[in-house]
Amino acid sequence: MADTADEATTFLAPELPATTAHDDGPPAALLAFMVTGWAARTGLPEPIDGLEHFRARRAALCAQFPGEVLVVPTGREKVRSNDTSYRFRPGTEFYYLTGNHEPDGVLVLSPRPGGHDAVLYVEANPGKTDATFFTDRVKGELWVGPRLGVPESAVRFGLAAAARSQLLDDLRVLNREDEPRPFRLLRGFDAPLEATLPAQPERDAAFATALSEMRLIKDAAEVVELVRAIDATQRGFEDVVRALPTSTTERWVEGVFNLRARVDGNDVGYNTIAAAGAHACTLHWTSNDGPLRPGELLLLDAGVEAHTLYTADVTRTIPISGRFSAEQRAIYTLVLEAQEAGFAACRPGNDFMEPNRAAMRVLAHGLERLGILPMSADEALFDTNQFYKRYSLHNVSHMLGLDVHDCAQARRETYKFGRLAAGMVLTVEPGLYFQPDDLTVPAPYRGIGVRIEDDVLITPEGHRNLSAGLPRTADAVEAWMRELWSK
Numbered sequence: 001m002a003d004t005a006d007e008a009t010t011f012l013a014p015e016l017p018a019t020t021a022h023d024d025g026p027p028a029a030l031l032a033f034m035v036t037g038w039a040a041r042t043g044l045p046e047p048i049d050g051l052e053h054f055r056a057r058r059a060a061l062c063a064q065f066p067g068e069v070l071v072v073p074t075g076r077e078k079v080r081s082n083d084t085s086y087r088f089r090p091g092t093e094f095y096y097l098t099g100n101h102e103p104d105g106v107l108v109l110s111p112r113p114g115g116h117d118a119v120l121y122v123e124a125n126p127g128k129t130d131a132t133f134f135t136d137r138v139k140g141e142l143w144v145g146p147r148l149g150v151p152e153s154a155v156r157f158g159l160a161a162a163a164r165s166q167l168l169d170d171l172r173v174l175n176r177e178d179e180p181r182p183f184r185l186l187r188g189f190d191a192p193l194e195a196t197l198p199a200q201p202e203r204d205a206a207f208a209t210a211l212s213e214m215r216l217i218k219d220a221a222e223v224v225e226l227v228r229a230i231d232a233t234q235r236g237f238e239d240v241v242r243a244l245p246t247s248t249t250e251r252w253v254e255g256v257f258n259l260r261a262r263v264d265g266n267d268v269g270y271n272t273i274a275a276a277g278a279h280a281c282t283l284h285w286t287s288n289d290g291p292l293r294p295g296e297l298l299l300l301d302a303g304v305e306a307h308t309l310y311t312a313d314v315t316r317t318i319p320i321s322g323r324f325s326a327e328q329r330a331i332y333t334l335v336l337e338a339q340e341a342g343f344a345a346c347r348p349g350n351d352f353m354e355p356n357r358a359a360m361r362v363l364a365h366g367l368e369r370l371g372i373l374p375m376s377a378d379e380a381l382f383d384t385n386q387f388y389k390r391y392s393l394h395n396v397s398h399m400l401g402l403d404v405h406d407c408a409q410a411r412r413e414t415y416k417f418g419r420l421a422a423g424m425v426l427t428v429e430p431g432l433y434f435q436p437d438d439l440t441v442p443a444p445y446r447g448i449g450v451r452i453e454d455d456v457l458i459t460p461e462g463h464r465n466l467s468a469g470l471p472r473t474a475d476a477v478e479a480w481m482r483e484l485w486s487k
């Protein structure tokens with residue numbers, strides 16, 4: 001990182017420590033020199049693609065809350081250590097309604113007769129005649145690149161824009177004591193803003209729920225972006241297979257996949273799970289610090305997040321040396337059969353949980369057939385037993401979209417106990433995991449973990465597997481690896 005003169009203590013955000021230990025402020029003469037002699041900025045940016053989709057989403061939200069002020073912040077940069085931050089990722093709800101990627105923004109929808117006015121509050125770009133461009137290492141243009149600015153944001157995102165520094169005054173005007181207006185705030189993103197508004201947990205939770213539930217059905221533009229993320233993810237999986245003969249660690253696998261995510265998308269949608277051997281039995285193994293051993297399986301659960309922040313969520317379990325052993329193949333084939341049963345239950349009108357029930361029936365009977373289940377499948381499936389879960393551990397579906405576990409604030413009656421409908425996108429991801437120390441499992445199967453995960457769009461006729469470009473059967477996986485290795 002750059003490490004030159006600044007006046008850090010004056011301009012740093014309060015949550016960041018000063019850097020005066022290694023960095024003194026610039027002399028006044030230098031500052032006066034720095035703010036002169038710059039060409040004027042010219043021109044306005046192009047509007048983002050699909051403005052009409054963002055506008056339609058705002059209108060759909062406002063229609064649910066007539067007469068109320070709606071406040072949706074995107075969040076702020078978070079400190080990783082000392083004075084360095086995590087890479088910023090916009091708040092899902094804010095992005096869904098605006099298309100804006102910058103930190104610190106707040107969308108305010110305020111009621112007027114017949115609807116709402118939208119104002120996007122953004123960090124202003126003071127330009128290079130203001131010394132902060134040079135002295136503010138958190139927001140200064142010379143440190144982190146230019147902010148879009150207020151008039152530019154209005155054009156780019158197709159709505160009225162104002163400086164973030166005006167936000168609190170404007171909210172006070174909207175919320176006058178003699179004429180208070182009901183308002184809703186999306187909490188959890190912007191602590192300084194939250195501190196200025198009275199707590200109203202139930203009303204704000206209902207607002208978060210509405211924002212989650214409106215994302216249950218994806219519009220056409222969202223499906224296009226999910227397909228884009230999934231296609232990039234497929235390329236990432238191919239990269240990993242190509243690199244496998246010379247890869248020796250899980251960390252290498254993670255790096256290969258994540259390179260693709262950063263090149264073809266914004267980032268990974270969640271921390272890559274590169275789990276070799278018995279690590280696959282840890283559901284969210286993200287340390288990825290183990291070796292790759294010939295003869296073992298590699299479970300890769302990874303997704304590219306597109307530039308538009310929609311993410312894929314795909315898992316393949318592949319034999320590191322290119323061929324499944326007999327035991328590995330038996331378990332793999334059973335998980336695949338369970339996934340097929342799950343797919344078959346993916347159609348409009350079915351319960352959200354029906355793919356799960358279908359997959360679990362297949363798993364339980366298959367485990368009985370293989371002599372792994374220490375009781376009958378019927379006994380294991382009995383609702384008050386659910387013994388099969390010792391080996392299957394998790395349900396097979398969750399919604400997918402801007403968040404990998406999308407629509408998480410939706411009510412149970414609309415999500416888990418709701419019905420599938422055309423336009424929903426969900427995963428189908430059965431798995432079997434035999435812990436290496438599980439004495440109920442025959443020894444040859446211990447330490448085997450298999451998950452197969454695809455991303456499915458519910459269509460009026462049934463479903464479409466959006467990640468069908470990656471092979472799924474054991475034979476097809478082996479053939480795919482051979483083919484990639486022969487090139």
Ligand SMILES: [Mn+2]
Pocket residue numbers: 313398427429453
């Ligand atoms: Mn998943």
